Amino acid sequence: xxxxxxxxxxxxxxxxxxxxxxxxxxxEHNRLYWYRQTLGQGPEFLTYFQNEAQLExxxxxxxxxxxxxxxxxxxxxxxxxTEQGDSAMYLCASSLDDGETQYFGPGTRLLVL
Amino acid sequence: GExxxxxxSTLSVQEGDSAVIKCTYSDSASNYFPWYKQELGxxxxxxxxxxxxxxxxxxxxxxxxxxxxxxxxxxxxxxxQPEDSAVYFCAAWAYGMRFGAGTRLTVKP
Numbered sequence: 064x065x066x067x068x069x070x071x072x073x074x075x076x077x078x079x080x081x082x083x084x085x086x087x088x089x090x091e092h093n094r095l096y097w098y099r100q101t102l103g104q105g106p107e108f109l110t111y112f113q114n115e116a117q118l119e120x121x122x123x124x125x126x127x128x129x130x131x132x133x134x135x136x137x138x139x140x141x142x143x144x145t146e147q148g149d150s151a152m153y154l155c156a157s158s159l160d161d162g163e164t165q166y167f168g169p170g171t172r173l174l175v176l
Numbered sequence: 177g178e179x180x181x182x183x184x185s186t187l188s189v190q191e192g193d194s195a196v197i198k199c200t201y202s203d204s205a206s207n208y209f210p211w212y213k214q215e216l217g218x219x220x221x222x223x224x225x226x227x228x229x230x231x232x233x234x235x236x237x238x239x240x241x242x243x244x245x246x247x248x249x250x251x252x253x254x255x256x257q258p259e260d261s262a263v264y265f266c267a268a269w270a271y272g273m274r275f276g277a278g279t280r281l282t283v284k285p
Contacts, residue, residue, distance in 0.1 A: 067219075096273075105182075105265045105275030106220065119272070154219055163208040163269050167219035 065089070067168035069155050075174045076145055083141045084171045088157030095138050096165060097130055098154040099123065106154050106167075112138060113160075145175045178203040180268050182276025190284050195253045197279045199266035202247065208269035209242060209249045213262045214278075220265060224251070256283045 068087045076082050088095045093114050098106035109128070110120045114135040124130075127145075132138040142149055152172050156165040179202040189195050201209075207228040212220035226233045226240045226249065233240050237256075242249040253260055261283045266276040 069219075103277070105180075105267070105278050106273075108272055108274070111272075156219075164210070164222065164225065165273060166222065167212070169217075169219045172217075 067155055067157050067166055069153075069168040069171050071171060072169060073172050073174075075176065077176050078145060078147060080145055081141065081143045082145060082173065083139055084153055084155075084173075085137060085139050086155030086168060087137045088155070089166060090136075091159070092157035092166075093135070093160050094158045094165075095132055096156040096158070097138070097140050098156065100152040100154055100170070109140075142173075145173075147175050149173060150175045178206060178268055178270050178272070178274040180266060180274050180276045182266050182279055184279060185277065186280045186282075188282045188284065189256050191256060191258060193256055195256055195260070195281055195283075197251045197264055197266070197281075198248060199250070199268075199276050200246075200248045201268040201274075203268070203270045204247065206247075206268040206270040209240070210267050210269075210273075211238075211240060211251050212265045212267065212275075214265065215262045223264075253281075256281075258283050258285050 070085045096111040097109040100106045112132040127143045130140045152170045154170045155168045158165045182199045210225035213223045214220045237254050239252045263278045
């Protein structure tokens with residue numbers, strides 16, 4: 064049984080660089096979510112997909128952030144021109160169509176220097 | 177939108193004691209309330225959940241209670257063990273998931 068996987072687990076980058084993260088959801092799950100988690104806080108919703116359609120984006124998702132799920136399976140989250148404030152754990156979760164019971168991946172920890 | 181508040185932010189108990197974490201929510205449309213456990217360097221793991229048509233749910237040493245009228249729900253862990261030490265998050269679902277800020281539970285052997 065494979066749960067949600069994320070790659071890479073850790074990323075260190077310099078301010079101004081672009082980074083891309085990948086998420087592979089549980090295979091039968093149609094919904095895929097991206098969250099951001101900063102130290103001492105709970106996950107904050109960024110965006111979610113129903114199959115390949117991106118249905119909602121949070122106000123937290125600035126123009127520098129873009130997410131895709133081209134074939135309705137894995138998803139990528141790209142951050143352009145990274146800033147130090149982007150340093151956080153980026154979590155991916157997936158669920159069935161009801162969207163309630165979400166299973167999280169291990170996260171990608173981003174550090175922007 | 178939904179606002180979830182969680183208390184306490186830190187909790188320390190002796191092994192074998194019980195631990196209780198409380199959350200309140202604001203949106204009366206919320207109808208699903210999961211609890212997650214997060215260990216250092218890992219993603220949140222779903223440990224128990226409850227839906228709005230149920231007042232209490234139990235799974236071995238953990239239980240969750242829900243009071244819809246008062247808009248609050250609680251996690252109860254009995255007979256705590258050192259491996260229960262982690263950060264616990266409550267969440268409420270109403271057109272999207274909103275999380276509390278977390279409770280760092282430490283179980284002292």
